[in-house]
Amino acid sequence: MAQKSTLFPDRRKKRLLIATFFVILIITMMITITAGVYPITVNDVYLTVFQHLGFGNPLGMTNDIVVWEIRIPRVILAALVGAALAISGAVFQGVFRNPLVEPYIMGVSSGAAVGAGIAIMFGFIVISLQCTAFLFGVFAAVLAYSFATIRRETPLVNLILAGIVVNAMFDAGLAILKTIAPYGKLQDLVFWLMGGFGGTKWGDVSSVGVQIFIGVVITSLLGWQLNLLAVGEEDARSLGLHVQRVKAILLGLAIYLTSISVATVGIIAWVGLIMPHISRMIVGPDHRILLPASALIGAIFLVLCDTLARTVMTAEIPISIITSAIGGPYLLYLIRKNRSFYFR
Amino acid sequence: MLLLIGGMCGTIVVADTKTITDMRGKNVTIPANPERVAIMNAGFLAQLTRALGVSDKIKATGGLLFDWEDNEDQNEYIYLNPDFMNLPNIYGWQDPLNAETLAFTNPDLVIWEDTEYTQGAKYKEQNNKDIDTIENTLKVPLVLVKGTGLYGNKDNQATYDTITLMGEIFNTQEKAAEINAEMQKRIAEVEERTKKITPDKQAKVLFLGLTDELPSPAWENNYGDAKFSDNILNVKNVYTDTNTRKISAEHIIKLNPEVIILTSYSKKGLNPDIFKEDDTFKELRNVDAIKNDRVYSVGDMTWIGDYGLDTPMILMTEAKGAYPDLFGDINVRDWSIDYLKKIYGMNDDEATTLYDDIIGMSWTKKKNF
Numbered sequence: 001m002a003q004k005s006t007l008f009p010d011r012r013k014k015r016l017l018i019a020t021f022f023v024i025l026i027i028t029m030m031i032t033i034t035a036g037v038y039p040i041t042v043n044d045v046y047l048t049v050f051q052h053l054g055f056g057n058p059l060g061m062t063n064d065i066v067v068w069e070i071r072i073p074r075v076i077l078a079a080l081v082g083a084a085l086a087i088s089g090a091v092f093q094g095v096f097r098n099p100l101v102e103p104y105i106m107g108v109s110s111g112a113a114v115g116a117g118i119a120i121m122f123g124f125i126v127i128s129l130q131c132t133a134f135l136f137g138v139f140a141a142v143l144a145y146s147f148a149t150i151r152r153e154t155p156l157v158n159l160i161l162a163g164i165v166v167n168a169m170f171d172a173g174l175a176i177l178k179t180i181a182p183y184g185k186l187q188d189l190v191f192w193l194m195g196g197f198g199g200t201k202w203g204d205v206s207s208v209g210v211q212i213f214i215g216v217v218i219t220s221l222l223g224w225q226l227n228l229l230a231v232g233e234e235d236a237r238s239l240g241l242h243v244q245r246v247k248a249i250l251l252g253l254a255i256y257l258t259s260i261s262v263a264t265v266g267i268i269a270w271v272g273l274i275m276p277h278i279s280r281m282i283v284g285p286d287h288r289i290l291l292p293a294s295a296l297i298g299a300i301f302l303v304l305c306d307t308l309a310r311t312v313m314t315a316e317i318p319i320s321i322i323t324s325a326i327g328g329p330y331l332l333y334l335i336r337k338n339r340s341f342y343f344r
Numbered sequence: 345m346l347l348l349i350g351g352m353c354g355t356i357v358v359a360d361t362k363t364i365t366d367m368r369g370k371n372v373t374i375p376a377n378p379e380r381v382a383i384m385n386a387g388f389l390a391q392l393t394r395a396l397g398v399s400d401k402i403k404a405t406g407g408l409l410f411d412w413e414d415n416e417d418q419n420e421y422i423y424l425n426p427d428f429m430n431l432p433n434i435y436g437w438q439d440p441l442n443a444e445t446l447a448f449t450n451p452d453l454v455i456w457e458d459t460e461y462t463q464g465a466k467y468k469e470q471n472n473k474d475i476d477t478i479e480n481t482l483k484v485p486l487v488l489v490k491g492t493g494l495y496g497n498k499d500n501q502a503t504y505d506t507i508t509l510m511g512e513i514f515n516t517q518e519k520a521a522e523i524n525a526e527m528q529k530r531i532a533e534v535e536e537r538t539k540k541i542t543p544d545k546q547a548k549v550l551f552l553g554l555t556d557e558l559p560s561p562a563w564e565n566n567y568g569d570a571k572f573s574d575n576i577l578n579v580k581n582v583y584t585d586t587n588t589r590k591i592s593a594e595h596i597i598k599l600n601p602e603v604i605i606l607t608s609y610s611k612k613g614l615n616p617d618i619f620k621e622d623d624t625f626k627e628l629r630n631v632d633a634i635k636n637d638r639v640y641s642v643g644d645m646t647w648i649g650d651y652g653l654d655t656p657m658i659l660m661t662e663a664k665g666a667y668p669d670l671f672g673d674i675n676v677r678d679w680s681i682d683y684l685k686k687i688y689g690m691n692d693d694e695a696t697t698l699y700d701d702i703i704g705m706s707w708t709k710k711k712n713f
Contacts, residue, residue, distance in 0.1 A: 038598040061630050062597060069627045070594050179439075198592055199557035199624075315589030316559045 014289045017282070021296035028300050029075050032307040037314060038066045074200040078306040079299035080212040081197075081261045082271060086298020087219050088254035089272025090279065090291050094226040095247050095254075098156050099280075102272035103137070103258040106159075107166030109267045111140025112259040114173040119263075121177055130208070133263035137255045140166050196319050197265055197306050208264045215257045216295050222250060223287035230285065269320050270327025271298050277334060364512055366487040367458070367505060374485045378453040378513060382406065382446055382484075384436050385457035388491055388652035390421035390428065392507060395523055395653060395687050396516045399425040404449040406434035406441065407457070420644060423702045424688065437462055441474035447482055454478050455513065457506075459491035459650050460567075487513060492651040498566070498575045500531065500655060523653070526686055530656030531576070534663045537670050538578040546580040547666035549573065550601035550633070553609030557624050559590035561609060569607040569646055569658065576659055579603070579666045593627045603666050604633040606641040614704035616641045616711070640665035640713075643704035653687055654703075661705075664713065677708040 033049075034042045040063050048067040050056045089102035103109050115136025119129045147162035148154050225246045228236040233243050258272070275298040276290070283293045302319075305326070309319045363373045382404035383389040390409055393399045405428055409421050422429055434446040438461075446454070456478075462471045478486045489509055490502040504524050511520025551563035551570040562583035563570035573581045582599040583591065591599075606616060616639040619625045628634055642661050645654040657680040664671035677699070684695040700706040707713070 036594050037592070038594045065627045065630060066594050066597055070592070070597075196559075198559040198590070201624075310592060310594075313589075314585050314595065315562075315587075315591050 011286070011289070014283050014286070014293075018289060018292050018296065021293060021300070025079060025296050025300050025303070028303050029079060032303055033067065033071045033075055035307050035311050036066065036071055037311065038062075040066060069202070073202045073205045074197045074306065074310075075303055076205050077200045077209055077265070078197050078303045080205075080209045080216075081265055081268065082275075082298040082300070082302025083216050083295035084212045084257040084261045084298075085268060085271040085302070086275035086279075087216050087291055087295040088258045089298075090276035090287070090294040091219060091226070091250050091254035092272070093276050094287055094290075095229060095250055096154070096159060097230060098159060099277065100156070100273075101159060101163070102276075103141075103254065104267070104269050104272055105167070106144045106163045107140040107170055108137045108255055108258050109262050109269070110167050110170035110174065111143075112137035112255075112262040113267050114170045114177070115259070116263040117174060117177045121181060130211070130260040130263045134256050134259035136170075137259040137262070138252070140170060141251065141255055143169075196309065196316060198310075198316050204264060208260055211260055212257060215253055215260075219250070219253045219257070220292045220295065222246075222253075223289070223291045226250065226287035226291070230287070265319075267320060268302070268323055270323045270331070271302060274327050274330050274334075275301055277330075364487065364509070367490045367502070367509065368488045370488070372485050372487050374487065374513065375452045377515065380450060380452045382434055382449060382451040382454045383457070384434070384454065385409065386437075386459060386461065386491075386650045387421045388503075388506070388650055389455060389457055389489070389510070390425055391653040392510050392523075394424040395689075396510060396514055396519050397689075398514045398516065399427065401514065402428065402431065403451060404432045404434050404446060406436040406446075408437055408461075420698065420702050423698055436474050437471065438467055440470060441477060443474075443477050443482060446478065446484075451484050453513070454484050454486045455510070456486055456488050457491050457650075458488055461650070492571070492655065498571060500527070500651075503651065503655065504528070523687055526683070527653070527656055530683060531659060534656070534659045535576050538576065538663055538667065541578045541667065541670075543580075546578060547603050548582045548601050549577075549579045549603045549605060549662075549666055550582050550596065550599055551605045551607050552596075553607045554618065554625075555590075555610070558593045558596070558628075561588050562591045562596075563607055564588050568609065569605060569642055569662070571651070572659060573662075577663055577666060579662075593625075596628055597631060600631055601633045602636075602638060604631075604639045605662050605665060606639065608642055608644055608646040610641065614641055614643055614707070616707050638665065641705070641707060645703055645705075656683055661708075661713075676713050677705070680705070680708075 030046075034040075034045045040048075044059055044063050045067050047056055048059055048063050049072070051059065051064075052068055085103070092101045092103060092106065093099055112133035115133040116129055118136075119132045144159070144162040144166040145154065147165060148158035150158065225241060228239055228241045229243065229246065231239075236243050261268070276294045279290055279293040279297050282297075283289045302323075305319055305322045308322050309317045360376050361373050362376045363371050366372050379401055380403045381401050383393070383402055384406040386408040390405070393402055402425070409419070409428065432445045432449050433442070434449070435442045456475060458471075462468065475486060475488070478484050487509070489506040491506070492500060492503045504527070507520050507524050507527075508517075511517040551568065551573070553561040553563065553568070555561075562585075563581075564583060564585055564587060565571075565573055565581045567588045570581050570583075573579050582601045606614075606618075615621070619628050619631075619634045619639060633639055640661060642658050645658050645661075646652070651658060657676075660671070660674070660676050660679060664674060664676050681692070681695045681699050684690055684698055685692065688695070688698075690698070700709065
């Protein structure tokens with residue numbers, strides 16, 4: 001992968017930067033919980049939070065419900081899903097050594113969406129909704145990779161074309177689901193596919209959120225193996241790395257993180273593509289730093305996007321509209337700026 | 345050829361055909377006694393064919409008759425016309441017309457209901473093409489009728505006109521006039537009481553299409569079950585946006601309505617106690633309407649604003665929910681069952697089953713509403 005210019009080349013400084021991103025994420029979350037359609041003063045928002053942490057006296061019940069039951073779990077889940085999608089994108093880009101690959105472009109998100117859609121429509125659930133989405137996500141990734149690989153080589157153009165084909169296949173599957181869905185379910189299916197955190201409960205945070213958190217941490221700890229893969233598979237083998245196993249583990253984790261995110265909040269496009277790029281520009285290509293940086297920047301990005309989604313208009317805007325509005329132009333900019341690399 | 349000029353407005357009878365003026369203002373020559381009719385609608389025409397006693401003349405259906413409920417046995421229109429389940433579906437409206445199926449049924453007439461839904465930007469062009477296919481390719485006469493509140497009109501004139509026109513088509517003018525009179529009398533009963541409400545006394549109402557979880561769509565003043573909120577119900581719709589959109593729990597808490605009407609879109613809306621019984625919605629329990637037990641449901645009576653013959657029952661349910669004191673002397677359940685019996689010529693058991701089990705208004709019995 002091309003070495004991008006790095007603003008912070010020193011590794012110690014990079015670690016400091018990770019800590020800084022974490023602090024920025026916390027500050028972002030603390031600011032965004034004060035935003036919403038229900039008018040609550042900033043002071044009351046924090047008094048409510050402190051009261052739940054064991055300090056101070058209870059405030060009004062409505063304030064408590066809005067801050068503690070509605071906004072906070074939503075902001076936390078948005079952060080976790082943002083982290084999951086961004087780190088998945090970074091893993092895909094690292095494994096395939098290709099900056100244009102990410103779960104959405106490879107068809108994983110569409111595959112997972114079809115799995116979740118089938119589960120919702122027909123009650124066809126393998127173990128759980130997330131697991132069903134995961135199986136379809138794996139299927140999509142295997143399909144794309146198989147289509148793209150010729151004589152043990154997987155050229156960039158092949159991979160992108162294969163991703164387009166797989167996406168088209170699963171999009172057709174989604175279209176069929178939409179066609180046969182009764183009207184009531186169709187409305188839900190369409191809104192769900194557009195992505196959103198509208199119905200988030202603490203239960204979502206404790207179940208899905210914990211899985212995402214663990215997945216993100218484990219993936220971050222495997223960054224050094226991605227570094228070895230980045231020097232080339234032959235060299236990685238000569239350094240003692242079991243290349244196929246490592247790739248399978250990393251891709252499995254990335255697909256799982258993407259799938260449970262999609263199954264929970266629908267398809268949210270572009271996070272997996274642009275967040276790793278931004279992170280790479282800031283911290284460089286070292287995956288030990290890049291993976292946690294991507295997760296944190298992805299979390300910040302999605303928290304901000306979700307805040308826009310729930311506050312810009314009186315009604316909810318599907319969050320994918322916002323991420324696409326930002327992500328699409330950014331990809332165009334990226335391709336135009338690095339044309340010689342992408343189309344060599 | 346013997347030319348008979350019909351005494352009814354706009355109808356000219358020529359031997360085995362007659363010419364009527366449909367609701368586009370177009371003169372359409374149709375069979376004098378249509379025997380093989382296809383209807384395109386969301387339920388209003390299905391209600392009318394039963395009420396007029398001509399269900400046996402319907403040979404194909406299209407539109408959204410069967411697409412709404414998962415359990416088709418619970419569909420009001422199937423209950424009214426059980427044989428419709430076995431008729432060919434010609435689709436149309438939100439899906440392209442299946443012209444071959446329509447041709448196969450060999451219809452002598454198509455009756456097409458134009459609604460707010462079909463007039464929407466998303467489907468209008470497709471619907472116009474399908475109408476053209478029926479008239480100019482299949483050469484089948486098509487009579488266009490209109491549903492309630494089309495083109496932003498907040499009155500029931502289109503409904504009354506459609507009932508009259510259907511009477512002319514099927515030669516059941518007398519029954520059509522009875523239905524119109526009954527509907528108008530019932531709606532006037534609501535309107536006469538609510539028109540006395542002054543703006544400062546208007547109930548603050550949220551019309552909510554409750555889905556499996558929030559956000560769920562709120563009906564703006566010109567849409568669906570909120571269509572008559574200002575001019576007949578005389579309530580204040582707390583959702584003031586100009587489009588019907590999904591709103592969050594936080595938004596509902598902010599709006600804090602005195603009354604919530606669960607609209608026909610509500611998949612969970614058959615039980616007004618849903619907010620207290622289902623923890624999915626527990627964050628709303630401090631909202632005035634829920635706290636004070638002022639949540640009401642119109643069951644499955646309407647279909648995205650296509651009120652049809654259910655109009656009086658919907659209005660009375662919403663009006664009593666908003667102004668319980670004003671309608672304290674009316675038991676909505678008895679009033680509605682009596683209306684169903686008169687409109688459809690049903691006995692007490694049939695009407696009660698329709699109201700309780702099919703339309704989903706059994707909550708009125710539990711709450712003595």
